[in-house]
Amino acid sequence: xxxxxxxxxxxxxxxxxxxxxxxxxxxxxxxxxxxxxxxxxxxxxxxxxxxxxxxxxxxxxxxxxxxxxxxxxxxxxxxxxxxxxxxxxxxxxxxxxxxxxxxxxxxxxxxxxxxxxxxxxxxxxxxxxxxxxxxxxxxxxxxxxxxxxxxxxxxxxxxxxxxxxxxxxxxxxxxxxxxxxxxxxxxxxxxxxxxxxxxxxxxxxxxxxxxxxxxxxxxxxxxxxxxxxxxxxxxxxxxxxxxxxxxxxxxxxxxxxxxxxxxxxxxxxxxxxxxxxxxxxxxxxxxxxxxxxxxxxxxxxxxxxxxxxxxxxxxxxxxxxxxxxxxxxxxxxxxxxxxxxxxxxxxxxxxxxxxxxxxxxxxxxxxxxxxxxxxxxxxxxxxxxxxxxxxxxxxxxxxxxxxxxxxxxx
Amino acid sequence: xxxxxxxxxxxxxxxxxxxxxxxxxxxxxxxxxxxxxxxxxxxxxxxxxxxxxxxxxxxxxxxxxxxxxxxxxxxxxxxxxxxxxxxxxxxxxxxxxxxxxxxxxxxxxxxxxxxxxxxxxxxxxxxxxxxxxxxxxxxxxxxxxxxxxxxxxxxxxxxxxxxxxxxxxxxxxxxxxxxxxxxxxxxxxxxxxxxxxxxxxxxxxxxxxxxxxxxxxxxxxxxxxxxxxxxxxxxxxxxxxxxxxxxxxxxxxxxxxxxxxxxxxxxxxxxxxxxxxxxxxxxxxxxxxxxxxxxxxxxxxxxxxxxxxxxxxxxxxxxxxxxxxxxxxxxxxxxxxxxxxxxxxxxxxxxxxxxxxxxxxxxxxxxxxxxxxxxxxxxxxxxxxxxxxxxxxxxxxxxxxxxxxxxxxx
Numbered sequence: 074x075x076x077x078x079x080x081x082x083x084x085x086x087x088x089x090x091x092x093x094x095x096x097x098x099x100x101x102x103x104x105x106x107x108x109x110x111x112x113x114x115x116x117x118x119x120x121x122x123x124x125x126x127x128x129x130x131x132x133x134x135x136x137x138x139x140x141x142x143x144x145x146x147x148x149x150x151x152x153x154x155x156x157x158x159x160x161x162x163x164x165x166x167x168x169x170x171x172x173x174x175x176x177x178x179x180x181x182x183x184x185x186x187x188x189x190x191x192x193x194x195x196x197x198x199x200x201x202x203x204x205x206x207x208x209x210x211x212x213x214x215x216x217x218x219x220x221x222x223x224x225x226x227x228x229x230x231x232x233x234x235x236x237x238x239x240x241x242x243x244x245x246x247x248x249x250x251x252x253x254x255x256x257x258x259x260x261x262x263x264x265x266x267x268x269x270x271x272x273x274x275x276x277x278x279x280x281x282x283x284x285x286x287x288x289x290x291x292x293x294x295x296x297x298x299x300x301x302x303x304x305x306x307x308x309x310x311x312x313x314x315x316x317x318x319x320x321x322x323x324x325x326x327x328x329x330x331x332x333x334x335x336x337x338x339x340x341x342x343x344x345x346x347x348x349x350x351x352x353x354x355x356x357x358x359x360x361x362x363x364x365x366x367x368x369x370x371x372x373x374x375x376x377x378x379x380x381x382x383x384x385x386x387x388x389x390x391x392x393x394x395x396x397x398x399x400x401x402x403x404x405x406x407x408x409x410x411x412x413x414x415x416x417x418x419x420x421x422x423x424x425x426x427x428x429x430x431x432x433x434x435x436x437x438x439x440x441x442x443x444x445x446x447x448x449x450x451x452x453x454x455x456x457x458x459x460x461x462x463x464x465x466x467x468x469x470x471x472x473x474x475x476x477x478x479x480x481x482x483x
Numbered sequence: 484x485x486x487x488x489x490x491x492x493x494x495x496x497x498x499x500x501x502x503x504x505x506x507x508x509x510x511x512x513x514x515x516x517x518x519x520x521x522x523x524x525x526x527x528x529x530x531x532x533x534x535x536x537x538x539x540x541x542x543x544x545x546x547x548x549x550x551x552x553x554x555x556x557x558x559x560x561x562x563x564x565x566x567x568x569x570x571x572x573x574x575x576x577x578x579x580x581x582x583x584x585x586x587x588x589x590x591x592x593x594x595x596x597x598x599x600x601x602x603x604x605x606x607x608x609x610x611x612x613x614x615x616x617x618x619x620x621x622x623x624x625x626x627x628x629x630x631x632x633x634x635x636x637x638x639x640x641x642x643x644x645x646x647x648x649x650x651x652x653x654x655x656x657x658x659x660x661x662x663x664x665x666x667x668x669x670x671x672x673x674x675x676x677x678x679x680x681x682x683x684x685x686x687x688x689x690x691x692x693x694x695x696x697x698x699x700x701x702x703x704x705x706x707x708x709x710x711x712x713x714x715x716x717x718x719x720x721x722x723x724x725x726x727x728x729x730x731x732x733x734x735x736x737x738x739x740x741x742x743x744x745x746x747x748x749x750x751x752x753x754x755x756x757x758x759x760x761x762x763x764x765x766x767x768x769x770x771x772x773x774x775x776x777x778x779x780x781x782x783x784x785x786x787x788x789x790x791x792x793x794x795x796x797x798x799x800x801x802x803x804x805x806x807x808x809x810x811x812x813x814x815x816x817x818x819x820x821x822x823x824x825x826x827x828x829x830x831x832x833x834x835x836x837x838x839x840x841x842x843x844x845x846x847x848x849x850x851x852x853x854x855x856x857x858x859x860x861x862x863x864x865x866x867x868x869x870x871x872x873x874x875x876x877x878x879x880x881x882x883x884x885x886x887x888x889x890x891x892x893x
Contacts, residue, residue, distance in 0.1 A: 075859035080530065105681065109701045123862075124691055124864045130858045132745050160718065160747075161677030163688035179677055179789065179860075181689040229866065236892050237701030238865035241791050245694035245862060267571030267589055271515065271654035278573035279591040281534055284655035286515065291519045291647030308570065335542050336587065337570075379589065381651050383812050406817035406893035448540045450589075451631045452533075452655060455648035483816035 082355035084466055085426045088391055090322070092352050092366050094373040097401050098255040098325055110234045110297055110324055111253035112400045116227040119246050122219035127182035129158075131214045133470035134173040134195055135186035149204040154197065156182060173203050182215055189214030201212060216465040222263075232401055234297065256299040259398035260324035261286045262316055263305045264341065265332040268483065270305065283332040284452055285381045292388050296405070298326070306335050314344040321348070321372050324398045328392065330384050331365070331376045333381040340361050341376050345369065357425045357466065360449040361387035373399075382449040386428045386461075409481040410460075419471045421464040430458035431479055442479050458482065492765035493776075494876055495836045498801055502762050502776050504783040507811050508665040508735055514654060520644045520707055521663035522810045526637040529656050532629035537592040539568075539626045544605055545582040545596035548621040559614040559876055561688045564607065583613050592625055599624030609846045614623035632656070642811055644707065666709040667809035670734035671696045672726055674751065675742040675789065680715065694862055695740040695791045702798050706806035706815070708736070718747050724754040731758070731782050731798060735809045738802065740794050741775070746869055748773050751786050759784065767835045767876065770859040783809075792859040796838045796871075820870075821890040823852040827879045831874040840868035850887050868892065 083091075088174055090199065100114035113242035129135065136152060144150040156166035157175035161253035164183035168174050173190075174183045182189065191214060193206035222228060228246050231241045235251070243251060263283045271282045283305055290300035301324065306316045313329070320327045331341040342365055349369030354376075356364040365376030375392055397405040413433055421427040431442040440461055447454045460481040464471055493501075495601040497728065510524035546562060566576035567585040574593035578584050583600075584593045590718045592599065601624060604617035632638060638656050639649045645661070651659060673693045676686065681692045693715055700710035711734065716726045716758040723739070730737045741751040752775055759779025764786075766774040771795035775786030785802055787794035805814040813849055823843055831837040852872055869892035874881055 105697050105698065109704055124860070125686060126688060128860065130860050158689075160675060160742075161689045179675070179691070216858050216860050220858075221863045225629075234893075235701075236866075237698045237705065237796055238791075238862060240701045241694035241698030241795070242862050242866045244697035245692050245791075247681060247684060247692055249682045265570060265589070271657060272659050274657060276535060277537060279571045281567075281589070282655050283659055284651035287515050287654035288647045288651030290516065291645075291650045294519055295647065332570075381648075381655075385648055385651070404523045407891045409817035409819045411817070411820070412822075446714070448626050448630075450534070450538065450540050450626050452648060452652050456646075456652050481817045482648075483644075 075113045081351070082357055083353040084424070085390055086466065088353065088356060088366060089394060093224060093398070094368055094371070096325060096371055096373065096399060098257050098399055099479065100252045101255050102250045103253045104250045105240055106242060108235050108251055108253060109237065111251070112234050112402045113229055113231050114252045114254050114401060115231045117229050117243065117248055117251055119222045119224055119226055119228050121246070122217060122224045123221040123245055124218065125321050126218050128216050129176045129178060129180045129182060129189045129214055131189055131191045132178050133176065133189045133214060134190045134205070135168050135176045135183050136173045136205070137168060137170060137186060138188040138209050138213065140171060141190060141205050141208040144205045144208050146206045151208045152203045152205060154201050154203050182195055185309055187211045232403060234406055247291040254400040256297060257396050258301050258323060259293045259298045260303040260320035260327045261289050262299045262303045262313070262320060262329045264308065264313055264329060265305070265337055266308045269303050285377070285384050286354045288381060288385055289328060289330070289388055291425050292385065292393060293396060297400055298396040304405065308332060308340060310340065313340055315348055317344055317348060317369070321369055324372060326395060327372060327374045328388065329374065329376045330379060331363070332379045333367070337379065341365065345374055345376060349374065356391070357388065358387065358390070359425055359427045364391070365393070380449045382455050385455060390428070407422040409483055410478050411440065411481060412476055413479050414438070414439040415462070415471055415473050415475045415477055416443040418473050419444060419462070419464055421468055421470045423469050424466055426466050427464035429462045429464065430454050431460060431462050432457065433479060434460045442477055444448045491761070491763050492767055493763040494767045494834070495800055498763065498766060498776060499804060502632060503808070504778050504781070506735060506781055506783065508667050508809055510662045511665050512660045513663045514660045515650055518645050518650060518661055518663060519647065521661070522644050522707070522812045523639055524662045524811060525641045527639050527653065527658060527661055529632045529634055529638050529869060531656070532634045533631040533655055534626060534628065536628050538626050539586045539588055539590045539592060539599045539624055540626055541599055541601045542588050543586065543599045543601045543624060544615070545578055545586045545593050545599050545778050546583045546615070547580060547596060547618065548598040548619050548623065550581060551600055551615050551618040554615045556616045558761045559616045562613045562615060564611050564613050565640060597621045598863050610784050642813060644812055644816055652829060664810040666707060667806050668711050668733060668737040669703045669708045669738060669806060670711045670713040670730035671699050672713045672723070672730060672737065672739045674718065674723055674739060675715070676718045678715050695787070695794050698795055699738060699740070699798055702795065702803060703806060706803045707810055708806040718750060720750065723750055724757055727754055727758060727784070727891070731779055734782060736805060737782060737784045738798065739784065739786045740789060741773070742789045747789065751775065755779065755784055755786060766797065768797065768800070768814055769835055769837050774801070776801070790859045791862045792865050795865060800838070818884055819893055820888050821850065821891060822886055823847065823850040823889050824879055825872070825883050825885045825887055826851040826853040828883050829854060829872070829874055830882045831878055834876055836876050837874035838871045839874065841870060841872050842866050842867065843869045843889060844855065852887055869887050
């Protein structure tokens with residue numbers, strides 16, 4: 074057994090800035106109903122202006138604005154009621170000087186009109202005659218035919234995951250499918266002689282069920298990826314290399330939860346190095362130091378520590394942005410975060426990023442973040458946490474009472 | 484055309500606190516791979532302790548802690564190497580006084596041992612003899628058999644949507660499916676003579692494609708619900724009531740985007756009132772005042788304003804928590820939010836909640852929130868926004884420079 078490890082260690086900041094595989098998934102056509110959070114491969118351009126016609130924004134009367142100038146309660150303008158616009162139909166009558174046409178919210182502005190006066194400032198005192206008690210400016214009560222979107226401009230931009238209102242915008246423009254990057258296929262390989270599938274009913278001494286693969290699959294899905302369970306590999310020499318070779322065929326990213334013993338880690342590094350280029354072996358992060366970043370035939374490979382907690386911490390910080398980038402999104406959607414005061418001192422080493430799981434508790438002076446300590450072998454530290462605090466690389470610790478940002482789990 | 488509306492107006496706070504239909508979706512069995520963000524209907528209890536055996540957390544030597552007391556570089560303890568533990572296997576040898584057994588990270592602690600000393604503080608100076616240069620306390624380098632989870636305690640709690648690490652915890656315990664609330668079925672009805680389906684290639688004058696239904700479907704999916712498109716209903720008397728009756732048969736929530744004219748809104752209120760109890764008609768929110776909350780035969784019904792922007796603002800604030808609650812989650816996952824300074828004054832009326840769409844820009848003194856103004860008929864106000872700011876009910880406005888919390892879209 075060897076205590077030595079050869080690390081080409083990097084910081085998390087370096088990894089995020091410099092480990093940037095060029096691979097992107099192909100574009101595919103995705104229908105609107107399935108397009109939420111998918112990343113458009115190009116700007117989607119409006120084929121026509123929206124709403125497409127000058128439209129009333131109020132219930133009222135379409136008028137020539139000039140006919141209302143000076144109108145007041147004491148001295149109303151009187152206009153001839155020429156007709157009414159029906160919803161969803163073309164106006165059957167134009168507005169001439171001294172006249173008006175009733176129009177509902179959303180109705181088409183009739184020809185000749187340049188504004189709509191709200192019904193609240195009118196009265197139909199005699200049949201066919203509308204009294205207007207407040208002036209309206211040209212354009213008042215109206216949206217222009219291209220005020221929402223002009224033809225040829227972007228309805229939604231490339232690279233930004235589609236949000237609910239984007240789907241509405243695309244629907245409004247009649248765009249019912251969009252060219253989006255395929256979901257990155259993320260192959261998840263677990264390693265270790267002790268690891269058995271989750272559906273193993275009875276364990277023998279020393280066996281543990283594979284927790285990391287299921288949890289990683291969740292993080293991959295949250296990042297818009299498609300998790301592909303590539304199974305469990307024993308520590309037998311050559312076994313990982315074989316499975317990795319298979320996985321590289323159609324994965325966009327391969328993640329290896331790399332066994333927790335030094336021997337298992339060496340095996341992973343060897344298999345990866347044989348098939349590609351190791352960018353770093355060792356990350357200045359706690360937990361998560363024995364992380365490996367590599368590229369094998371154009372496919373990024375992420376070797377994670379064997380402890381589930383460490384593996385998930387690293388995947389969240391380094392893997393999630395990678396999955397988004399593979400799908401063409403350089404700027405992943407924000408995670409929830411809240412400010413809180415640290416309930417205890419946190420020790421750290423300069424030059425290392427510390428990720429500390431915390432619970433949020435209501436303290437006497439506001440919200441407090443209570444660090445959850447415990448061996449990183451314990452998954453319960455993560456499931457009990459509300460989120461985590463990062464002690465940045467330059468800091469040597471944080472004092473109790475410091476205001477920190479807690480990234481929240483959801 | 485009438486300018487009057489009969490409102491039973493409530494505040495948003497009242498709606499959230501008091502409009503609480505008792506309906507919950509049934510529990511169903513969900514496999515782990517599909518369980519992310521699903522809501523467990525009951526606590527999932529650990530059938531056995533985890534990790535299930537005392538386990539080393541380091542690469543090193545299992546020892547009796549007492550045998551290392553006083554050990555130092557100058558005065559090491561010398562222990563007989565009795566054997567080695569293999570990963571995933573039961574130890575074949577026990578630790579007796581003066582002896583030790585090599586054990587990898589994650590290996591089973593052999594009988595007789597109560598600690599593991601890290602390999603870094605040892606040397607195998609002679610074959611079969613291990614020199615220990617630092618003492619270890621009982622329990623050092625070890626997790627207990629039930630340290631992660633004790634048998635009979637909750638692996639994951641009822642009512643909290645499952646997060647990625649929860650899936651790992653369930654897998655570790657051999658729980659491969661979970662009793663979770665069914666996704667609430669949310670029927671979405673659009674109304675209005677002017678509204679046509681998104682796949683309508685050519686519009687005639689006054690027609691608009693249904694934007695709201697697609698956008699609402701996105702918000703429903705984000706809230707863990709299952710959107711059911713229940714189509715477009717004309718303003719013909721009776722048509723909405725008929726469609727609503729159909730939708731109530733198997734929906735957990737019905738959402739009506741209620742046409743934007745006063746006539747269309749009255750029609751909606753009439754149809755809903757005929758089939759159930761209207762809890763409020765009118766909400767003290769801008770945009771979104773003409774909102775209707777009702778319950779028809781045990782199914783909550785949400786009548787939304789006709790403008791897409793207003794409809795989405797109201798659904799996000801009132802509808803999203805309702806969807807979560809239908810699935811048994813009283814405390815929905817947090818949304819991302821960031822602090823920023825208001826770039827401009829915001830006017831508001833006391834007693835009304837104002838929701839203002841903003842863009843985040845990097846200002847000279849940090850991040851600034853720039854309000855996006857424009858008629859609420861414009862969907863582009865939403866698609867251009869990074870998030871929104873709430874001007875609370877008591878405030879009469881917010882001054883430029885005020886620090887505000889921006890809820891971010893993702």
